[in-house]
Amino acid sequence: MAADSRTIIAPTDAELLQAQADLWRHSLYYLTSMALKCAVELHIPTAIHKLGGAASLPDLVTALSLPQTKLPFLRRLMRLLVTSGIFASDSGAEVETYRLNPLSWLLVEGVEAENHTYQKYFVLATVSRHYLEAASSLADWFKKDLPVPIPSPFEEQHGVPLVHEKTKLLDEELDRIVNEGVAAHDNLAIGTIIRECGDIFRGVQSLTDCGGGDGTTVRGIIKAFPHIKCTVLDLPKVIENAPPHDSVTYVAGDMFHSIPPAQAVMIKLLLHFFSDEDCVKILEQCKKAIPSKEEGGKVIIIEIVVDPSLGPIMYEAQLLMDLLMMVNIRGRQRDENDWREIFMKAGFSDYKIVKKIGARGVIEVYP
Numbered sequence: 001m002a003a004d005s006r007t008i009i010a011p012t013d014a015e016l017l018q019a020q021a022d023l024w025r026h027s028l029y030y031l032t033s034m035a036l037k038c039a040v041e042l043h044i045p046t047a048i049h050k051l052g053g054a055a056s057l058p059d060l061v062t063a064l065s066l067p068q069t070k071l072p073f074l075r076r077l078m079r080l081l082v083t084s085g086i087f088a089s090d091s092g093a094e095v096e097t098y099r100l101n102p103l104s105w106l107l108v109e110g111v112e113a114e115n116h117t118y119q120k121y122f123v124l125a126t127v128s129r130h131y132l133e134a135a136s137s138l139a140d141w142f143k144k145d146l147p148v149p150i151p152s153p154f155e156e157q158h159g160v161p162l163v164h165e166k167t168k169l170l171d172e173e174l175d176r177i178v179n180e181g182v183a184a185h186d187n188l189a190i191g192t193i194i195r196e197c198g199d200i201f202r203g204v205q206s207l208t209d210c211g212g213g214d215g216t217t218v219r220g221i222i223k224a225f226p227h228i229k230c231t232v233l234d235l236p237k238v239i240e241n242a243p244p245h246d247s248v249t250y251v252a253g254d255m256f257h258s259i260p261p262a263q264a265v266m267i268k269l270l271l272h273f274f275s276d277e278d279c280v281k282i283l284e285q286c287k288k289a290i291p292s293k294e295e296g297g298k299v300i301i302i303e304i305v306v307d308p309s310l311g312p313i314m315y316e317a318q319l320l321m322d323l324l325m326m327v328n329i330r331g332r333q334r335d336e337n338d339w340r341e342i343f344m345k346a347g348f349s350d351y352k353i354v355k356k357i358g359a360r361g362v363i364e365v366y367p
């Protein structure tokens with residue numbers, strides 16, 4: 001049915017002009033992503049870091065070994081990146097100077113700090129040709145009546161799933177970048193979690209980190225809580241390459257089949273890769289692995305909890321991460337209601353969101 005023109009309030013001139021500018025922004029935001037990709041590929045953050053954390057445009061051109069003729073173009077690139085919050089600048093200074101901010105600090109190579117994870121590969125994966133092609137096919141994907149479980153647009157477009165052993169058959173370099181990118185994105189440092197809500201580990205005698213990768217997280221936990229007996233469960237190919245540690249038991253296995261018993265099971269940045277049905281299956285295994293609530297049994301989940309009350313920027317970041325999952329993987333980001341439904345379906349009696357840490361939440365789930 002045609003829209004009833006009487007129900008549409010005619011925009012004012014000012015509103016129309018603003019709407020046009022907003023349309024430009026939303027249609028052209030891909031250029032911000034490409035400018036970020038360019039900064040990463042030129043190693044601009046590392047160059048500014050090596051120049052002492054601040055650099056003038058001529059210094060930057062020299063440090064990056066760019067032709068002098070590119071200086072005015074670099075100025076335009078940096079102006080957009082500063083406005084987008086990727087770098088800082090000394091506005092009003094006699095000589096135009098660009099500085100690192102916390103975001104560009106994450107793109108500096110070779111920083112040795114507990115809370116620094118080099119994010120180059122997260123950027124390169126998300127702007128890769130394969131991701132962009134999958135995102136461009138979204139409308140066609142919506143129109144197709146695909147059989148359940150519905151493949152992601154990425155899978156439909158490229159014929160293989162992402163973050164999967166078959167991904168390298170599509171493109172070995174993409175597979176490498178994606179694995180590095182996932183590792184970087186997932187490496188929310190355990191130090192931050194311990195500082196923000198370390199109480200979740202107090203009173204815990206034993207802990208299994210389900211999908212715990214190479215054990216980085218549990219090594220951080222043991223450092224702060226040496227009494228906790230820690231086990232890491234992951235796939236055989238991951239456990240084979242995990243560095244040995246006196247206080248960590250490594251178990252090669254499949255969380256869909258069984259999880260090593262402990263007073264608490266932790267699942268950090270893993271469930272968003274999986275469908276609701278698979279999350280229920282994984283959590284059912286978690287429940288079998290822990291004792292009753294009275295005996296201190298619990299599952300600790302660290303994942304995004306989509307929540308508009310975190311403010312428009314954080315909420316937008318969460319929704320973009322959800323679309324990233326929708327386009328490329330069969331997983332999703334979840335709000336509190338989604339999480340509650342999964343916990344109840346898996347047979348848990350109660351849960352508590354202990355704390356929101358940035359875009360993520362720390363949840364305790366009780367049997």
Ligand SMILES: C[S@@+](CC[C@H](N)C(=O)[O-])C[C@H]1O[C@@H](n2cnc3c(N)ncnc32)[C@H](O)[C@@H]1O
Pocket residue numbers: 182186187188210211212213214217233234235238253254255256267268269270
């Ligand atoms: C995205 S990473 C998260 C790693 C870690 N929890 C962290 O926070 O850094 C997901 C981990 O789950 C592991 N994984 C995937 N499927 C699994 C399965 N069926 N059983 C056990 N581990 C699995 C992967 O090998 C990978 O190490």
